[in-house]
Amino acid sequence: KQEVTQIPAALSVPEGENLVLNCSFTDSAIYNLQWFRQDPGKGLTSLLLIQSSQREQTSGRLNASLDKSSGRSTLYIAASQPGDSATYLCAVKDTGNQFYFGTGTSLTVIP
């Protein structure tokens, strides 16, 4: 069974800093990987999706990379802002269309 882990569980950075969130998965036979943002008590907002054949995707200040062979993905946030404060979840879709969520990283950007 696929297991998805995110490190660190919580992160606090000053405004303007660049940061990296990590996601690792145990089975490299994935279909795609998606990064989400979740504000407290709210639903999920999709940020980026990387297909298994891709190495990275970019959207604005966000860049997600995928190294399928090593079972890792990173989400890079440039020039962080207080509005980026949220929990970030990665989710892996396997080749059987099952969807596995990571444990999340709670990010706080300090003004």
Added chain:
Amino acid sequence: SAVISQKPSRDICQRGTSLTIQCQVDSQVTMMFWYRQQPGQSLTLIATANQGSEATYESGFVIDKFPISRPNLTFSTLTVSNMSPEDSSIYLCSVEGGQILGGYTFGSGTRLTVV
């Protein structure tokens, strides 16, 4: 792209009662997914709802506790029955597709507190 309207957004319920959560999608979708997110935890899939057939429940979830309806390709409900404080969670519906092709779109979530 699929947009999901989920309601209620939050509720506080007495133990022993039931709550029905609704999700409306603005396009036809084959499968809808229901998740639970307990406090401080990640998401756990409760069941997959297909139109015209019984929902498929994941291990640890049963139809008597979480009955699901899927009357058409744009709508589904999840009922949390005979609630206890342990059912306090965020419940989310999801469909495949949406703004990111091949990805999943989620409703805004229902924050349930059972007292």
